Amino acid sequence: MTATQTTERTDARTVTLSIDAMGGDRGPSVVVDGLALSAQKNPDIRFIVHGPKAELEQLIARKRDLNGRCEVRDAAGVVSMEDKPSQVMRHGKGTSMFSAIDSVRAGEAEVCVSCGNTGALMALSMVRLRKIPGVNRPAIAVLWPSRNPNGFNVMLDVGADVRADEQDLLQYALMGASYARNGLNLSRPRVGLLNVGTEEHKGRAEMKAAHDLIAANAEAGTFDFVGFVEGGDIPSDKVDVIVTDGFTGNIALKTGEGTASLIRSFLKEAFSYSILSKIAALLALTSLKRLQKRIDPRRVNGGVFLGLNGTVVKSHGSADSTGVSAAVKLAFQLAQSGFTSKLAARVASAASLPQDALNSGDN
Template identity: 45%
Template sequence: MSLPRIAIDAMGGDHGVRVMIEGAALARRRHDRFKFLLVGDEEQIKQALDNHPNMRGASEILHAPETVSGDEKPTQALRRARKTSMGLAIDAVKKGEAGAAVSGGNTGALMAMAKLSLRTMPGIDRPALAALMPTLGETDMVMLDLGANTDCDARNLVQFAIMGAAYSRIATGLAAPRVALLNIGTEEIKGTEALREASEQLRQADRKLAFSFGGFIEADKINRGAVDVVVTDGFSGNIALKAVEGAARFVTDLLKSAFQSSIRSKVGFLVSRPATELLKHHLDPNNHNGAVFLGLNGVVVKSHGSANAKGVANAVAVTARMLEEDLTDRITADLARGTGEGPGASGQAA
């Protein structure tokens, strides 16, 4: 099956062109139907492509004279959007020259450019940043918002729940994902007014929605596998994400230190190495790389800035999956079913 080509912001990410191209090449070796529009400094991209002959016939280069820096304010980046690799990658999606865009660059700038260029879908007030996270269950968990919106009202949270469930159905194959709102307790009286109101609205609409709403969940339970989608505002979501990532690094570093502390510990490491390697694989953020901006008229995926080639390849794979499964169409249908908003609201939802 052929796919629309994916625009790659080749200059984004901490490691720049080399890793972005290497990641795209790795993704193409896994799935040779991928085609790319590589956006950035033409000479640097050509040099990087010399090491990846499998990319030559599947790629076109779009020269961009400027790059968005990691510490640049979104307002500053917006003014230079038409000259930057990030802005031109998103513009290619708007013009239909690419089906989706992937960038490892400045998250705030990427969100601002994507929202201004692609606009939000009908029925969605604000886009949200969603990503897959590992759990103790059989499938990964979707969490949103992870930083796009610091302040959210009940209406925003309900829309996030609908979008997150649509993403979960594509990413995990679950027919009716279990959705919960992140809160400081599970009792209905806990949390902000926005959380309590969103919970009431989701309970009332539960039978209309393509997911099962389970109320509130606390932060220490989000990776246990009890829910499939965790919904929160971008402020709390970003803090929770960084806390989980930090805890994962702490555990792996602690184990490494413990196994090197004595001869006996080193012997123990050799015995338990299969288990520790499995743990390392499970906690490696590169294996879950690729956060999706949900709610836009187009697919934009944020790769972690520090991602290696394997991580970039996974972000590309996430992007392709969203294209294959028509993410925006699914969200539109779910909105019509659950809230009565969106283009399909007056008719029967798909």
């Protein structure tokens, strides 16, 4: 295969992604639909698809856009949403999830995408890909719709681990800044630490320790530290990267999603209240669709596992084809930017903190 050049992306090259086709709430047909959507838009993308071979080949054969661009790897086992991570770690071999991660481990694919069980995916990823030197706890980062010009902020950890000490929070700051550089094209991201007030005396004692540690490493890490930020600042333009532990981050993420979903319901009810309001809704349709596109959770689908020798994108379990395609797009962007190796270099340098090594790269 030869890399297809486009006018806007002169560095275009073929990227192969490893796809776990099983384990999502809607089954493999939705995953294959999502791959077809991505393939149609992006000529530089190839897939290794993991799951029951006969079933997958049948689904893929129906999609013209996937013709010659998918390789199927047979894996009979499926990790279910109910499976405990500890069990999957011991008995996960032979599942589509294990197989999908191993394609990244073997270097056949650059990034792995799965709609499966988050805990199991993280546990298997840690066992098979291993943590990069200098990282104690890997993290899951998400893009959060924001008032910033590019429309998104990065938040991590949103659920890899329920605890984080100040060293972990510093690593999250470094990894989050690296993600923002590669995923959002920000040369010097602004990093904030999530707390219950912006004054330095507020919050838990360990927050103060993390505050000071991150502040001391900001220059070497090539990011700006804006100090403490509050929940209301997550979607703001005061900050690009929000650092927190996985317990708080997961609750904030789901609270934000729940609030957006509640408002969507209220909006629908408001416009179906009477015949008149239904007519108004028809006239307002373009505006409402414009809004919907900006707050549609399917379009920002994909939590990225950071801190491993290989990048894994976790799609929502309930993702439809649009959601799967969004996760694939994110995986493609990260693969093409060479994110995994840049992140590893960034964290490795920070672990020893030699000024020159840190300031030389753009990773």
